[in-house]
Amino acid sequence: MTVAMNAPAGAAISLVSPAISCRGVVKSFGSGDVLIRVIHDVDLNVFAGQMTLLIGPSGCGKTTMISMIAGILTADQGEIDVFGTVVTKLKGDRLVKFRRENIGFIFQQFNLLPALTATENAAIPLIVQGVNESRANSKARDLLARLGLEKHLAKYPTQLSGGQQQRVAIARALVHEPRFIVCDEPTASLDAASGRAAMDLLKAAAVKPDRAVIVVTHDHRVFSFADRIISMSDGRVERTIDDPSQMDAN
Numbered sequence: 001m002t003v004a005m006n007a008p009a010g011a012a013i014s015l016v017s018p019a020i021s022c023r024g025v026v027k028s029f030g031s032g033d034v035l036i037r038v039i040h041d042v043d044l045n046v047f048a049g050q051m052t053l054l055i056g057p058s059g060c061g062k063t064t065m066i067s068m069i070a071g072i073l074t075a076d077q078g079e080i081d082v083f084g085t086v087v088t089k090l091k092g093d094r095l096v097k098f099r100r101e102n103i104g105f106i107f108q109q110f111n112l113l114p115a116l117t118a119t120e121n122a123a124i125p126l127i128v129q130g131v132n133e134s135r136a137n138s139k140a141r142d143l144l145a146r147l148g149l150e151k152h153l154a155k156y157p158t159q160l161s162g163g164q165q166q167r168v169a170i171a172r173a174l175v176h177e178p179r180f181i182v183c184d185e186p187t188a189s190l191d192a193a194s195g196r197a198a199m200d201l202l203k204a205a206a207v208k209p210d211r212a213v214i215v216v217t218h219d220h221r222v223f224s225f226a227d228r229i230i231s232m233s234d235g236r237v238e239r240t241i242d243d244p245s246q247m248d249a250n
Contacts, residue, residue, distance in 0.1 A: 018045035018046060018047050019046055019047055019048040019082070019083055019179070019180070019212035020045065020046035020069060020080070020081065020082050020083070020180065020212055020214070021045055021079075021080070021081040022042055022043060022044045022045075022065075022068075022069065022078065022079070022080050022081075023043050023078055023079045023080075024041050024042075024043065024077060024078035024079065025039055025041070025042045025043075025065070025068060025075050025077070025078035025079075025080060026039055026040065026041055026042075026075065026076045026077035026078055027039035027061075027064055027068060027073065027075055027076055028076055037235065038061050038064055038235050039061050039064055039065060039068070039075075039235045040234075040235045040236050041077075041078070041236075042061075042065065042078070042235070042236060042237055043237065044065075044230055044237050044240070046069075046212045046214050046228075047212060047227075047228065048179075048209060048210060048211060048212045049207065049208065049209045049210075049211070049212075049227075050207065050212070050213070050227035050228055051202075051203055051206075051207050051213045051214075051215060051225055051226055051227050051228075052212070052213065052214045052215070052226065052227065052228045052229070052230060053214075053215050053216075053217055053222070053223065053225075053226040053228070053229045053230070053244075054066065054214055054215065054216045054217075054230050054232065055216075055217060055218070055223075055229060055230070055231050055232070056231055056232035056233055056238070057233065058218070060232045060233050060234060060235065061232055061234075061235040061236075062216045062232055063184055063216060065232070066182050066184065066214060066216055068080060069082065069087070069180075069182070069214070070099065070103050070105070070180070070182050071087045071090065071095050071098065071099045071103070072099075074088075075088050082098075082102065082103075082179075082180055083102065083179050083180065083212075085098060085102075100125070100128060100129060100176075101129070101176070101178070102178050102179050102180055103178050103179075103180050103181075103182060104125070104172075104173035104174055104176065104178035104180070104181045104182070104206075105173055105181075105182050105183075105184075106166075106169050106170060106173045106181065106182070106183040106184070106186050106202070107169065107184055107186075108184050108185035108186065108188045108189060109189065110157070110165045110166060110168070110169045110189075111169070112157040112165055112168055112169065112172075113157075114156060114157050114158060115156075116156070117153065117154050117155060117156055118144060118149060118152055118153055118154070118155055118156075118157075118160065118164075118168045118171075119137050119140050119141050119144065119153045119154065120137065120140075121157070121168050121172055122140035122143060122144055122168055122171040122172045122175055123136040123137050123139070123140035123172075123175065124172060125172060125173075125175055125176040125178075126139060126140070126175055126176050129176060136175075139175060140171060140172075140175050141153055143171045143174060143175055144167070144168065144171050146205075147167045147170060147171055147201055147205070148167065149164060149167055149168065149171075152164060161194075162189060162190055162191075162194055163190060163194035163197055163198065166186065166190060166194070166198045167198070167201060169186075170198070170201055170202055170205060170206075173206075174205055174206060178211070179210060179211055179212065180211070180212050180213075180214075181202075181206045181211060181212070181213045181214075182214055183202065183213070183214070183215040183216065183217075184216045185216055185217055185218065185219075186198060186199075186202065186215060186217070187199065187217065187219045187221070187222055188217075188218070188219065192221060195219065195221060195222065196221065196222070199222050199225045200225075202215075202225075203225055207227075223244060224244070226244045227244070228240070228241065228242055228244070229241040229244050
């Protein structure tokens with residue numbers, strides 16, 4: 001069921017044309033008699049200038065779906081368009097280059113490299129793109145400072161709290177100015193206060209008119225941050241809520 005409600009104030013322009021469009025997407029794992037379809041003919045849109053939450057029970061296909069959108073997994077059928085590029089048609093180096101230049105990832109477990117400082121971890125996407133190390137570290141330091149970590153730039157992950165590590169992960173996802181930010185359970189390992197702080201930072205830093213943000217989450221505490229919510233069940237889109245403030249009524 002799709003619930004089309006009035007868009008949040010100021011969102012009308014961004015709702016005209018989606019930044020990310022998925023049409024007829026299908027994904028299966030296994031082969032032969034043990035072939036299991038986990039995504040069933042999914043259509044969904046993600047709009048620039050918004051934070052879209054992708055919700056649903058464990059195993060419903062949320063992470064598989066965002067992995068295909070981000071070009072980590074390959075769809076068996078269907079088309080995925082990300083800011084005008086059909087990622088389902090990209091292969092090899094072209095796909096790697098597109099992902100490197102256009103997509104930022106925030107993972108549930110942060111995935112910071114323990115041997116690198118906060119600055120060095122945040123600078124990784126720029127280094128991978130071939131940016132001079134000094135310039136990359138400088139940009140990373142500036143972004144970390146804006147996220148309140150100016151006193152922790154030279155610290156290693158083990159010297160940081162969970163909330164501070166999450167800020168480093170946010171900086172790493174944003175430092176190369178990607179157009180599409182993908183977050184997989186970003187508050188799962190945080191307490192309520194740290195989770196809310198992380199979402200505040202993410203929304204302030206990432207939700208821009210030229211960017212799209214999608215967050216996979218089970219955390220009902222962060223629903224209030226959403227501009228739009230897509231609910232999945234058993235590998236299908238169950239409903240789309242364009243006005244999350246009305247969610248309790250549905």
